Amino acid sequence: MGSLFRSEEMALCQLFLQSEAAYACVSELGELGLVQFRDLNPDVNAFQRKFVNEVRRCDEMERKLRYLEKEIKKDGIPMLDTGESPEAPQPREMIDLEATFEKLENELREVNQNAEALKRNFLELTELKHILRKTQVFFDEQEGGVNQTTESMTRALITDEARTAGASMGPVQLGYMEKSNEREDYLPCFVAGVILRERLPAFERMLWRACRGNVFLRQAMIETPLEDPTNGDQVHKSVFIIFFQGDQLKTRVKKICEGFRATLYPCPEAPADRREMAMGVMTRIEDLNTVLGQTQDHRHRVLVAAAKNLKNWFVKVRKIKAIYHTLNLFNLDVTQKCLIAECWVPLLDIETIQLALRRGTERSGSSVPPILNRMQTFENPPTYNRTNKFTKAFQALIDAYGVASYREMNPAPYTIITFPFLFAVMFGDLGHGAIMALFGLWMIRKEKGLAAQKTDNEIWNIFFGGRYIIFLMGVFSMYTGLIYNDIFSKSLNIFGSHWHLSYNKSTVMENKFLQLSPKGDYEGAPYPFGMDPIWQVAGANKIIFHNAYKMKISIIFGVIHMIFGVVMSWHNHTYFRNRISLLYEFIPQLIFLLLLFFYMVLLMFIKWIKFAATNKSKLLVPRHNGCCLMTPFSHLEPYNEACAPSILITFIDMVLFNTPKPHPEKCETYMFFGQHTIQVLFVLVAVGCIPVMLLAKPLLIMQARKQANVQPIAGATSDAEAGGMSNGGPHGGAGGHEEEEELSEIFIHQSIHTIEYVLGSVSHTASYLRLWALSLAHAQLAEVLWTMVLSIGLKQEGPVGGIVLTCVFAFWAILTVGILVLMEGLSAFLHTLRLHWVEFQSKFYKGQGYAFQPFSFDAIIENGAAAAEE
Known part of the structure; x- marks a missing residue:
């Protein structure tokens, strides 16, 4: 818990591992998640590192697993997820995994190819079946003796030259005809096929224009959609038959059909041949259905077997890949038998890390123990704040502003209380706070089940990640709602009222501007808890009273909050032994804030008393x-x-x-x-603090440099020189020395900080008035919603009134949750976040560090799964 107030002490260590034990040791460190490795080969290309082939093999295995996962999801087969994380397999097990994945991929691809070929054949036979059925109608009309229609259609197909030459031929029969030696170019013929329904109008226009009207097209829709074997989509098609004359039109028609991707099928002219072909088609379709069913069953069995182990396979492959990626960060010694690594580790966990290395050595069968040496460095260590599921969300709020510098005071533990409290000052309503608290409590009680349900809904993930924040904000809002005596814009009459009417009933009912006098109508004793409920029904001066009360408490809380932030800087200065900053920054800042703004707070209490x-x-x-x-x-x-x-x-x-x-x-x-x-x-004293903050520190640094001539004296350095917030300090795991900052830059920085603090003290104090403004706005909005919505239903009587009240209450509840809880809650949350980031943390928090990112299998697998879902 101590690292929550200040980040963990870190140490830079050098690690020596035997080549045969390196894999197992890194695997144990990945399970532990407490070591951040440094890249010792920054100038080496990623494709020229030692274990690049192993990484490529892992990429190939991961590709095969993604292919299997896509096929499993396509069939809707549930994948078994036990929630357990298997250990990283040994390097020799990679061959077995590769063989298993290769076999599954080849078998599945072969089954898919066979199934696609069968589906394509089935589609062709189905289309041919529909062609034989639909075109039979056309030939039945012709065979039924509709000679007049046949003759007119034939005349439409014959050109003027053909009419002249064949005037004595009589009625022409549709279909393939006996070739005549005299006029074989003008004998009518036809083609039949299927086309997508949406392409049919354009197809018909193209035929008419290209063939100059010398074709006759009949079409009929296929009622049932057909499955496209390529992508499995359902498509709608139509059957068509085209009558024309001559080889020239025949070539032109076939090219147009090819251009519109229409499929042509043979269609016999004789009825007996068509019936025989239809019977053969139906027999083949039945056989194909049987084979397709068997193929789908085999595919399903393969995918079900793969789904049982797919999650574990993903975990194993990602762990292997992560291990080899980490090994690529190491250096080989001259003997090629030892790997050298450098890593950041928490000082308190060195023994745990050594035990993990010992376990890895035993697993690999190596007899040479690993060596972990602590190194001296001038680099800034990473910042590591140990958190749990409760403090994690509050730490994330702080890290969103900026990761704390090494060993800097962490605002997160104080934010656990101040954040929900300042939120509740703006959101104070017992009813709305209860809704928020119950929602947060539900997520806390069901957190295991909800965490197991992986979802990519960002809004839900934000709510679930901040469930403890939501619960605390709701609980604190219930408390401030009791203080304000406000529940859905109404009040609770728990202790009665300390005000007594000295007027008769008629005067009270008729005089809308009547006000009670505290001299004669008030008992004089303070109310036991919160506000007197009579203020909720005070029409003339209710807002005036609430304005004065909430405005003053917002200033009081704001000044106390800022003073607390200044006091936090004292802890930083004393920890890093920065004596000059302590004397000439902290003390003038505190005096300036106390003598002006805290004095104003005292005047408020004196006035009240x-x-x-x-x-x-x-x-x-x-x-x-x-x-x-x-x-x-x-x-x-x-x-x-x-x-x-x-x-x-x-x-x-x-x-x-x-x-x-x-x-x-x-x-x-x-x-x-x-x-x-x-x-x-x-x-006068407050104004005199300004030149002290502005000039004292730079002048002392300049004097110290002149005396030391090379290095500044201890404690007389700027934050950048002394390592103020950036080095390990007296208790850190690293020393600190950076190049001296120019004196001009020191004067400029100190001027900026002084002006920012002096002017910020005024603006930040005024900024806390948002506590008053949002609280008043929330209360008035709740009252408007009650008056204009729910009161309509409350005025109705009888059975109709019950129905109206039910409907109105539902509408009022939706608006209450949607506007007053969600939207107003989000607004108050953002304003509270600003008060902490700007008004509070600016007094002591630098936020110029970088986060500790250890080599952890859990984080790698979680990030890999999230990337795969995206």
Whole structure:
């Protein structure tokens, strides 16, 4: 848990492994996931490394597995996933895996090719069956004696020359005819085939134009869709038959059919031949159906057998590939018998890593133990914050802004409390918070089952990853909802009200502008918890009261939050022993913030405590004996509600050194004795902190360089020189030394930081007013939704009213969840994130490190599975 507050101490180690034991040792380290290897061959091409052939073999095996996976998903066969991760197989097992995958791929490809050929043959026979059935109608019409129609169709096919030459031929029969020695060019013939239905209109137009109207086309749709053997899609086709005369038209028609990818089939002219062919086609279709069924059963059995082991095969292949990729990062010594690696490891886990190396050596049968030596380095170690399933989401929020510098204070543990609390200040509603908390609690209770359901829905993955954040935001919103006494824009009357009416019922019902006086209508005792429920029904001054209350608490929380951020920088300066930053940055910053903005917070509390409507003051009246008599006067109340000063005006007068104007009602000008003197002193000291922050640190660094002439003295360096946030510091795993920063750059950086802090203190304080603005907007939106939607159903009576109320309630619930919970919740979440990233973390957090990315099989397999799904 200590690494959550500050990142783990890291060490750079050198690892010596025997060649025969390197594979097993790296496999054990991959299962452990605590070692980040460095590339010792950065200038070597990826194709020139030692284990490039093994990596290629793994790529080929992975390709075959993806092919099997695609075929399994195509058939809808479930793949067995036990959730267990098998160990990485030994190198000698790669041959068996390759042989298994090769056999499965070849067998499946052969089955697919045979099935495709059978389906193509089946499609051709099915199309021929439809041609024989559909064209039979045309020939039945001709054989039925419709000679007039036949004669007219024949005349349409004969040119003017043919009419003149063959006027004495009489009626012409459709179909293939006996060749005549005199006029064989003009004997009619036909072709039959099938074409895609969407191509038929264009096909018909092309025939008409290319053949100049000398063809006769008949077509009929095939009602049932046919399966395309290439891609398995269902396509709609039509049968057509084209009558024409002459070899020239025959060649032209066939070219057009080929251009439109129409399939032509032989169609006998004689009815007996057509019946005989149809019987043969049906027999062959039945035989093909039997063979196709057997082929599909065999394919299904192959895929079912492969589906049982596919997940484990993927894991094994990816582990082998990851191991050889890692081995390619190593160096070979001169004897070619030892592999040398460099890696970052957490200091606390060195013993665990050594045990893993020992297990790998024993598995490989090597007698030479591995050697793990710690190295001295000036490089910046990676940042490693050990997390669990609860803290992981909060750490991800911080890392999204920037990974912490090495051993820098980590904001994540404090964010666990401050993030949901500031969110709840904006989202405070008992009902809406309960909905959010129940949703988060449901995801927490069902997290094992939900985590097992792998999905690529990014929105759901974000919600599930932040389930603990959602639950805490809901719980804290329920608390602030109780404080605001707000549940779906209504209030809970738990303790009753401390306000009492002094008017009769008719006056209260008729006077819409009636206000209760705290002098006579309030008991004077504070409400036990939260707000008095009567404020929910106060029409005239409800918003005014909530405005003042929420605005002030937003400033109070904001100033406390920023002061806490400045105090966090003290931990960084003391840990890294940066004495100059501690004295001339932290202390002036804290004084500046306390004397101006925390003083403003104190004025708010003084105003709340000292000024009240029930306050009575006493006036000294001189008596005849020279003594004074304390006599109460109701008309002279210098600390009543009318005399309460504006905190904003008081703060502005304080900064501008203005004297407050006297109150016309004989009120006290100041809230306490010596206020003006204290305020002037505070402003002068705060302004005096600015040149200290601006000049002290650069001047001391310049003086230290002149004295040392080469190196700066300890503690008198800039963050970049001293390694401030970038080196291991006094407790880190690495020393730190970088090139000296130019003095001009130090002055510029310090000026930027000082101006950013001084101006940021004002803007950041104002930025916390978003707590007030969003809280007020959320409450008003909930009230509008209740008034304009749900109240419509509540006004109805009787059975019809129940139906209307049910419908209206459903609509109100949808709007409540969709707008007030989801959209308003997302808005409040983003504003809370900004308050932490900018207003809080800017006071102490650099975020200039890089994350620790260990060699871990779990991460590699998860990323590989995600990439495969995409």
